[in-house]
Amino acid sequence: MVTYHRPMTDDDRVFKALADPTRRFLLDQLFERDGRTLTELESVLDMTRFGVMKHLRVLEEANLIVTRRSGREKLHFLNPVPIRLIHDRWIDKFTERRIAALTDLKRELEDRS
Amino acid sequence: MTATDTTAADTTAADSTPPTKPAATTQVYRVYIQATPQQVWDAITQPEWNARYGYPGHSEYDLRPGGAYRGIADADMLAMGLPELLVDGEVLEADPPRRLVQTWRFNWSPEIIAEGYTRVTWETAEEIGGITRLTVTHELEGAPLTAEQVGGSAPMVEGGGGWAMILSGLKTLLETGKDLGIHDA
Numbered sequence: 001m002v003t004y005h006r007p008m009t010d011d012d013r014v015f016k017a018l019a020d021p022t023r024r025f026l027l028d029q030l031f032e033r034d035g036r037t038l039t040e041l042e043s044v045l046d047m048t049r050f051g052v053m054k055h056l057r058v059l060e061e062a063n064l065i066v067t068r069r070s071g072r073e074k075l076h077f078l079n080p081v082p083i084r085l086i087h088d089r090w091i092d093k094f095t096e097r098r099i100a101a102l103t104d105l106k107r108e109l110e111d112r113s
Numbered sequence: 114m115t116a117t118d119t120t121a122a123d124t125t126a127a128d129s130t131p132p133t134k135p136a137a138t139t140q141v142y143r144v145y146i147q148a149t150p151q152q153v154w155d156a157i158t159q160p161e162w163n164a165r166y167g168y169p170g171h172s173e174y175d176l177r178p179g180g181a182y183r184g185i186a187d188a189d190m191l192a193m194g195l196p197e198l199l200v201d202g203e204v205l206e207a208d209p210p211r212r213l214v215q216t217w218r219f220n221w222s223p224e225i226i227a228e229g230y231t232r233v234t235w236e237t238a239e240e241i242g243g244i245t246r247l248t249v250t251h252e253l254e255g256a257p258l259t260a261e262q263v264g265g266s267a268p269m270v271e272g273g274g275g276w277a278m279i280l281s282g283l284k285t286l287l288e289t290g291k292d293l294g295i296h297d298a
Contacts, residue, residue, distance in 0.1 A: 035139055066143045066248065077141035080265070084277035085144075088285065 010062075011089075014082045017062035022047070023055050027064060030078035037073050140264060142249040144280045148287040150237040153245045154210030156283055157235055165292050166282030168274070170199060174215075180204040182215050196220050202230060212236050217251070219259055228256040247283075249276055 017023055022045065029044055030036060042052045056076065059065045066079045146153055156162040164171035169187040174180065184200030191197060198220055206214035216230040232252040237245050253260040265275025285291060 035141075063143055063145065066141045068141055068250070077139070079141065079143050080277040081142050081144045081280050084265075084274075084281040085284065088278075088281050 011082075011086055013062040014064065014086060017058050017064055020055070020058075023059055026052075026055060026059065027078055030065065030076060034077050035068075035070075035075040037075060041076065138252065138254045138260075140251045140253060140260065140276065142251075142276045142280055144247050144284050145240065146245050146247060146284045146287050147243060148245055149243070150210040150239055150245045152287060153237050153247055153283075154213075156287055157213065158209075162286070166286045167279035172200075174204060174207075174213075176204060176207040176209070176213075178205060178207070180207070182217070202233075205232075210237055217259075219262065222258075225258045225262075228259050231256050231259055247280065249280065251276065 018027075025045070026041060029041060038049070038052065038056070041056070042049050045052055056065065060067065063082050064079055066077045068075050068077060148156075156166075158172075158174045158176060160171040160173055169190055170185050171187075173183045173185065175182075180203070182200070182202040182204055183198060186195050186197050186199045190199065200217060200219055202216040202218060204213070204215050206212060213235040215233050215235075217233045218228070218230045219225045231254075234248075234250045234252075236248045236250075238248075240246050251260075251263055253263070263275045265277050282292070
């Protein structure tokens with residue numbers, strides 16, 4: 001086995017973090033309203049506080065959330081940069097032109113109607 | 114994307130009224146870059162660097178409290194009818210290469226100008242292994258249009274991408290020496 005020591009933004013960690021539906025749900029919650037406390041996030045999930053904390057830790061290690069102190073509270077913010085990096089490195093290469101072409105076509109057709 | 118799409122649709126439909134959905138008032142972005150804090154600082158503040166990632170155009174900083182910040186459009190953006198001074202602001206704090214605090218206001222429509230100045234904080238921290246952690250905090254109270262723009266919810270062809278796109282490009286440039294090619298789009 002070869003082991004790598006790579007930075008926390010490692011794509012592997014992002015994919016691993018995103019592979020879990022609860023963690024994706026947490027990100028969706030933050031997308032809807034950013035900067036929530038653990039208590040707020042816990043209230044939307046049928047799960048123990050400890051379980052939610054574990055998921056949040058995986059997301060933080062993947063750099064998908066960033067926490068910030070605000071007074072006595074710890075707020076969780078969605079950080080889309082790692083997803084953007086994957087987009088730029090991988091997906092962009094294959095899809096951007098096609099998506100741009102389709103967006104142009106859609107606009108052109110809608111403008112005519 | 115549903116929440117943002119709804120907000121965008123509401124804005125268009127309602128025309129002159131502001132979006133009803135309260136946008137998050139602070140956005141936080143973080144990226145880890147294989148570079149020194151000084152290199153990251155230069156890539157943010159020096160026009161020869163900051164012209165090469167993010168949106169077309171470049172940024173100029175007068176790096177002292179009260180100094181001007183100017184985000185300047187390039188020829189293509191001018192041809193699209195955008196103002197030359199796309200973004201303006203003021204440097205509030207400059208502690209190279211650790212901390213830069215500035216104000217930020219977009220200038221391309223009366224509505225977005227009316228939102229006034231928002232506040233951006235750039236912070237670098239040196240990590241082990243020659244890595245710099247860069248955190249950008251954008252305080253956006255009372256600036257829903259600006260929040261939508263920097264949040265990157267609009268499609269790329271309509272100027273979407275926001276901070277995530279800018280910081281991804283900054284990392285790629287410093288680590289590979291390559292521009293992301295967005296400028297050719």
